[in-house]
Amino acid sequence: MAQATWPFFWFGNTTFGGGYITMIVLGRELVDRLKWITRQDFELAFALARVTPGTNIIAFCAAVGKILRGWAGAFSAVIAVTMPSAALAVLLMQGFDSWQGRPRVMAALAATVAAVTGAMWSTVWMLTRPHVGKWKQTCRAVVFMGGAFGAARLGVTPVPIILGALIFGYLWPPQPNEPEGSGERAG
Amino acid sequence: MNLFVLYLLLLKATLTSVSGLGSLPMVRQDFVVTRHVLTDHQLNMAVVAGRTGPGPYGIYLVCVAYAVGGVWGAIVGLLATITPAFLVIPLMHWVGAHAGKPRVRGAVQGLMLASAGLLLFASVPLARDAIVGPLTLILALASFAAITFTRLESMWVMFAAAAVGLIARMFV
Numbered sequence: 501m502a503q504a505t506w507p508f509f510w511f512g513n514t515t516f517g518g519g520y521i522t523m524i525v526l527g528r529e530l531v532d533r534l535k536w537i538t539r540q541d542f543e544l545a546f547a548l549a550r551v552t553p554g555t556n557i558i559a560f561c562a563a564v565g566k567i568l569r570g571w572a573g574a575f576s577a578v579i580a581v582t583m584p585s586a587a588l589a590v591l592l593m594q595g596f597d598s599w600q601g602r603p604r605v606m607a608a609l610a611a612t613v614a615a616v617t618g619a620m621w622s623t624v625w626m627l628t629r630p631h632v633g634k635w636k637q638t639c640r641a642v643v644f645m646g647g648a649f650g651a652a653r654l655g656v657t658p659v660p661i662i663l664g665a666l667i668f669g670y671l672w673p674p675q676p677n678e679p680e681g682s683g684e685r686a687g
Numbered sequence: 688m689n690l691f692v693l694y695l696l697l698l699k700a701t702l703t704s705v706s707g708l709g710s711l712p713m714v715r716q717d718f719v720v721t722r723h724v725l726t727d728h729q730l731n732m733a734v735v736a737g738r739t740g741p742g743p744y745g746i747y748l749v750c751v752a753y754a755v756g757g758v759w760g761a762i763v764g765l766l767a768t769i770t771p772a773f774l775v776i777p778l779m780h781w782v783g784a785h786a787g788k789p790r791v792r793g794a795v796q797g798l799m800l801a802s803a804g805l806l807l808f809a810s811v812p813l814a815r816d817a818i819v820g821p822l823t824l825i826l827a828l829a830s831f832a833a834i835t836f837t838r839l840e841s842m843w844v845m846f847a848a849a850a851v852g853l854i855a856r857m858f859v
Contacts, residue, residue, distance in 0.1 A: 514842035518744045520806055525841060538793050545787050547795040552711050552801055553699040554771030555745030562772045563779050574776060585742025586749040586765050593736035593750045604856050608741065612845050613816070614823035617845070618830025620810040625835050627803035631796055644797050648804030658805055662798060669797020672817020673789040 504568050505576045507534070508561050516612065517619040519557030521551070522581075524626045530564065532653030539630065541567055550662060558582060592627075636675060644669070690763045693756055697748055697767035729754045732833055741842065743768075784811060823857055 507529050508538070515522040529541045537545075548562035558578055565577030599605045630643045644665060651661050696717050698709035710733065718725040733754060737747025745768055785791045818824050826848050826849025833844045 511840075512743075513741050514840060516841055516845045518738070519803070521841065535778060540786060540792075540840055541796050542777065543799060544783060545775075546732060546802075547798040548775050552771065552775040552778060552799055553703065555743045555768060555772075557743045558745065558769055558772035559775040563775045566779065571776075574793070575771065578772055582743065582746065582765060582769055585740055586746050586761065586768075588740045588752045589736045589746045589750050590761055590791045592740050593732050596735060597734050599700065602852055607856035609847040610817070611823065611826055611848045611855070612739075612817075613813075614707070614818060614852075615845050615848035617814045617817045618827040618832075619808060619834050619841055620806060620833040621827075621831045622806045624803045624810070625831075627775035627806070631800055641800050644800035644803035645799040645807070648801035649808045652808040653807055658756050661801055665797040665801030667793045669794040670790045671793075672797075673793030674796060677816050683789070 501512060501572065504536075504565075504573055505580045505668060508565065509580035509584070512557070512561065513584045514543040519560070519625075521619050521623045523560050524623045527644060528626070532591040534547070537567055547666075551666070554666070561645060591636050613663075631674075633685075640672070640674065688722070688755055688760075692758055692768050693752060693760060694763045697752060697764055698770060701745070701748065701767060701771050710748065711746070714748070718751065718755065724755050725751065730755060821849070826851060 507526060511529060512522055515525045521586070523546055527546070530536045531539050531542050541564075545560050545563035548555045549563055552559040558581065561577040561581045562574040563585050565573035565575070567573075569576070628641060628645060630639045647668075648661050648665060651664070697714075700713040701719070702715060703710070703752060715727075719727055719730055730751065733747045733750035735752045737744050740746070748768045749761050749764040752767070755763035756763065782791065786795075814827065819825055830844050830848060833839050834841055
């Protein structure tokens with residue numbers, strides 16, 4: 501169990517930039533490197549975590565933990581990903597008031613925020629890459645991604661955009677000969 | 688504040704949102720505006736702490752709970768943050784049985800791509816705030832390249848960026 505929980509503990513508490521980035525980093529580790537889950541498992545967990553109330557990454561860890569080790573795996577993955585970062589966040593909150601007058605600390609924080617922006621672009625790339633390839637497949641990706649971007653720009657909130665993507669994705673399924681992605685379940 | 692009431696208020700906020708910071712308007716309404724147990728400054732500090740550290744942004748709720756109820760409040764806050772996550776398991780069981788069907792795969796892929804579009808949109812204002820000169824632009828591009836094209840963990844990328852920012856502040 502400790503071995504199965506380790507990636508959630510390590511990548512969940514050392515990845516900066518929020519849940520999307522952490523899910524992608526965990527996916528890269530669990531699908532591509534460790535091969536504990538398949539890409540389809542990952543995508544299903546990602547998608548369902550996205551529509552589960554609350555924080556996406558915590559639901560994602562519950563889903564993947566359940567796939568790996570049942571309910572106990574779900575619970576330990578959730579605790580591993582939340583408890584250390586929660587303790588750190590409380591400590592950070594206590595430190596902020598005293599740090600705000602220190603220009604060097606603020607310069608380091610500003611540089612980190614710039615790097616987080618790059619990490620977000622990287623996440624966009626990694627989310628999109630498996631669905632880009634043949635001409636029709638790429639068109640489909642552009643329509644979904646561009647549609648979501650455009651709708652958000654017009655002021656539509658994320659929930660209807662996500663629901664819309666689910667419905668349109670259901671009505672416009674991928675071609676049967678599209679590549680499935682790699683990774684066999686082994687954990 | 689009673690810890691059970693604190694738990695219920697935080698649970699209400701998490702259950703009615705589908706992203707880490709999506710609960711913020713409801714938290715502000717309940718804790719700052721209605722019950723006056725938190726100031727806007729404390730709420731702001733909680734959000735900054737949640738966003739600055741590693742891990743989920745939704746962890747800011749633990750900081751909110753800590754500010755309201757101390758260490759026991761933080762524990763209650765953590766419980767309220769993780770409780771809704773387990774709803775994914777029955778959902779997974781139900782949808783997972785049909786996961787191989789092309790239409791279900793299509794829905795999942797549509798959601799993945801829409802999420803990418805939403806994330807790209809969310810990065811626009813963040814980039815506008817974060818990229819304020821050539822150095823921050825280089826840091827953002829270098830971070831993108833390092834995380835995308837190498838196996839370097841993001842933690843080291845963030846530490847390297849912080850070190851560059853610190854050195855630049857000292858010598859420029």
